Every structure is written in structure tokens, then in C-alpha cells.
Amino acid sequence: MSRLGSDCQRLSHVIGNDMNLIIRNVLQGTGALVNLLSLSWPLTMSTLVICSVLSAVFLVYGRYQKNAAKLSQEFTAKANEVAEDTLTLMKTVRVYGTEGMEIGRYKLLLERLGSVSIREAAAYGLWNLSFHTLYRLTQVLALLLGGLSILTGYVSPEQLTKYILYCEWMIYATWRLADSLTSLLQSIGASEEVFHLMSLSPSHQYLSKGKHTEENATVHEKAEEGLKIQKLRGHVQFVDVSFQYPSRITVPALANVNFSIQPNEVVAIVGASGCGKSSLVSLLLRLYDPVDGQIYIDGFPIKELDIRCLREKIGFVGQEPHLFHMDISSNISYGCSGKVNQEDVELAASQAGAHDFISTLPDGYQTVVHDGLLSGGQKQRIAIARAILRDPAILILDEATSALDWESERRIKGLIFNQTARTVIVIAHRLGTVENADRIIVMHGGRVVEVGTHKELLLRDGFYARLIRNREDSIGF
Numbered sequence: 001m002s003r004l005g006s007d008c009q010r011l012s013h014v015i016g017n018d019m020n021l022i023i024r025n026v027l028q029g030t031g032a033l034v035n036l037l038s039l040s041w042p043l044t045m046s047t048l049v050i051c052s053v054l055s056a057v058f059l060v061y062g063r064y065q066k067n068a069a070k071l072s073q074e075f076t077a078k079a080n081e082v083a084e085d086t087l088t089l090m091k092t093v094r095v096y097g098t099e100g101m102e103i104g105r106y107k108l109l110l111e112r113l114g115s116v117s118i119r120e121a122a123a124y125g126l127w128n129l130s131f132h133t134l135y136r137l138t139q140v141l142a143l144l145l146g147g148l149s150i151l152t153g154y155v156s157p158e159q160l161t162k163y164i165l166y167c168e169w170m171i172y173a174t175w176r177l178a179d180s181l182t183s184l185l186q187s188i189g190a191s192e193e194v195f196h197l198m199s200l201s202p203s204h205q206y207l208s209k210g211k212h213t214e215e216n217a218t219v220h221e222k223a224e225e226g227l228k229i230q231k232l233r234g235h236v237q238f239v240d241v242s243f244q245y246p247s248r249i250t251v252p253a254l255a256n257v258n259f260s261i262q263p264n265e266v267v268a269i270v271g272a273s274g275c276g277k278s279s280l281v282s283l284l285l286r287l288y289d290p291v292d293g294q295i296y297i298d299g300f301p302i303k304e305l306d307i308r309c310l311r312e313k314i315g316f317v318g319q320e321p322h323l324f325h326m327d328i329s330s331n332i333s334y335g336c337s338g339k340v341n342q343e344d345v346e347l348a349a350s351q352a353g354a355h356d357f358i359s360t361l362p363d364g365y366q367t368v369v370h371d372g373l374l375s376g377g378q379k380q381r382i383a384i385a386r387a388i389l390r391d392p393a394i395l396i397l398d399e400a401t402s403a404l405d406w407e408s409e410r411r412i413k414g415l416i417f418n419q420t421a422r423t424v425i426v427i428a429h430r431l432g433t434v435e436n437a438d439r440i441i442v443m444h445g446g447r448v449v450e451v452g453t454h455k456e457l458l459l460r461d462g463f464y465a466r467l468i469r470n471r472e473d474s475i476g477f
């Protein structure tokens, strides 16, 4: 982000400043050249030779500046990243006593930036020196040769004066033009990343077009983006789904996953850390598409559904809910389509066990959230209230109660497991949280290894029974 910010600044400088300077100097240089040609073409040729030498020097200098600008932007962005990381993770840095190391990292990048800037300044100095030397040399030569020509009667004093004047105009125009072009080249170096980002196409999931089938026309309306399901029942089906993350194509996150969840069923997904539970959810939220296989929602391939409409009907509470820097009320009603009453907000907060602590805040529901205002468990309760308020057809809770105390967790469990108006998918490390689920899907190494109720799985004495036996030692307990 910081790189993008500084690149855009440079780009706006080019558009605002350099372009008009370039146009002005091209016009001035052309005017001077026409006048010089009308005076004498041999003298004009000598001026053009000087301008060509200047241009050649500029070419070398310009190329150097372009690379230097790229490096300087890169080091600035990296230094900003280190500063940003350190300030955001201040607590971790202090606890681990790595202040010195972070200062060292920052200093190293600033030193590299300093060294590039010094080289940039030295190159600029050399470029200026070569310009002034050539320019003064031209004036001396013009006076010497022009003086001789006046003495021999070849040119008049008036012509010599005009020549020196136009020559100055032309050389200065070339110099300023070269200067503006240097700045332009620097900006091109800096803006390559901006253009690269601008040229990226949106993920194809946003462009997916839905197919319209006549038999479904009564319950689904055709939308340009995809099928919009008016009333989602919450039937979820994974058929032979395999997936690996684009950044780790050699490691399968999911392999041939098959299961189906009935409408209004409460299903828990359990398994050791890294077995693919969150990846399943990411596919269901269509943050990624499966590499193989198909996911069906209410019998429709997920790829044919309108993504926004689908997400509106899915409530998701993640492992580390982040709240927006706005008031609590707006945080709870965030993403709700249509008008939301304060009573609805407060009801959702009560159901999530958040109303009591919100009432003790200085401005109650109008308190603006800032870092350090709420504990992890309080943030989770607000995120759960947000999901409840949306009244989703499918509710996904990914470790959503991990930071809650026993009493709050029991209350939310009661709310989730006793209601039947929606499909609920719960991911939890604390196995006690999922015992009451209608079914438990057990995962291992990206595969579904067992499916059944708590009792059935215990009787089977397989993976799940082993997890239960070891649960007090299990990760995250």
C-alpha cells in the first residue's frame, strides 16, 4: 500500500508538472530552431551538434535515473512496511525485546535508500556540469567565430546577436526538456507497479455469468452476474472437491472431499490443525474455486450463483474477528441489506451475550471502536451478533467462540444448537463445543475420514474417538 501511495504521488507530479513543461520546451526549441535556420544553416548545424551531445549524455543519465528511481521507491516502500509492522505489532516487539532488531532493519533500509539518493544526486550533478560546460563552450566559440566573421564581413553584428540569443533558447529548451524527461522516466520507473496493478483483471468469480434454466425460472430470477436464489434453503453439497492454494500448488489443502449438509442441520467440522477445515469454508464463501470437483448450494453449482447474493445469505464469524473503526451499532449492522432498527441490533447483541458489556461502555452502542477498547471475546460476541442480525440461511462459525469464557460459550452454543431456522457449520478445536451437533465431519490431511454423530463416532473408535481421548492435550485446547 505504501509503495502504491508513493508511486501514485510521483505519477500525479508528472501529470501536473512535467507534461506542461515538456510541451512548452518543445515549442520553444522548435521556434528557436526555425529562427536559427533562417539566419544561417551552418551555424544551426553546429548548435544541433551541441544539442545532440547533450541528448546523448542525457540518454545515459536518464537510464541511470530510471533504475535509481525504481530502487529508491522500493527501499522507501520496504522501510515504510517495517515501520508499519513494528507500530502495529508494538506489543509483540516489546514482549520479545526485538526493538533493537527492528530499528536495525529500518536503519539498514534507510541506509540503502540514502546511498541510492546520494548516487542519484551525484548523477544529477554530473549531468548539470556537462550541460553548463557545453553551453558556456558554445558561447565562447560563438563569440570567437562570430567576431572573426564580423571582421571578415561574413555576418553582421545584428545577426551574431540574434544567433547567440536563439542558440541560448535552443540549448536551454533542450536542457529543460531533458530535465523534464528525466523526471518522466523516474516516474515511469515508479509507476510500473501502479500500471501492473491496474492491468490485473478481477477474479473470474466476479465475472461469472449464470445459466438460466426454464424449470427453475419460478424460484430463481436470472441475473447478469449469476443466479440469484430468492430463498436459500441451506443445502450444501461437496462432490469430489480438491483444492490447493495458488501460492502452494504442490501442497493439496483438500483432496476428494465428499459430504452433504441438509437444510437446517447443525454440522461440526473437526480435525487437527492444518487438516483443511478453514479451506472448506473459504470454498463455500467462494473466496477460492475448487481445482477439481463441484460445490452445490440448494442443488445449483456454486459457480453459477450470483456471488453477492449468495454471500448476503451466508453469515460468517472467523477466528479473529476484526471490527471497523466505527460505532458498535454500525459494526453490528454492518453488511445488512435494508434498514435496521436499533431494537434489532440490541436483540442480536443480547442473543450473542454482548448487550451487557456494550451498555457499560461510555457511549453504549454509539461508542466508536478503537484498538484496545474490547477484549478478544468481546469482539467475537459483536461479530456473532453481526452474523445473527443478518439472519443468514447458512451460518458458519470458524473457531468463533474460542476466546469466550465457559458461560458465554454455553449460552451461544444453546442459541446455535437449539435453533433450527438455518444451516449451521461449526469449526471448533474445543471438542466439547460440537458434541451436540447433528453430525460431525472429521477431517485429516485434507480428506473427510469420518462422518457421524458424537455417539456413533465414539462407538466407531476411530479418528474422532482418538481426538476425544487426547483432547486435553490437543492443540488449541
Ligand SMILES: Nc1ncnc2c1ncn2[C@@H]1O[C@H](COP(=O)(O)OP(=O)(O)OP(=O)(O)O)[C@@H](O)[C@H]1O
Binding pocket: 245, 247, 248, 251, 252, 253, 271, 272, 273, 274, 275, 276, 277, 278, 279, 280
Ligand atoms: N492462504 C494460504 N496459502 C497457502 N496455503 C494455505 C493458506 N491457508 C492455508 N494453507 C494451507 O492449507 C492447509 C489447510 O489449511 P486450513 O487453514 O484449511 O487448515 P485448518 O484445519 O483450518 O487449520 P487450523 O485449525 O489451524 O485453522 C494447510 O497445509 C495450510 O498450511
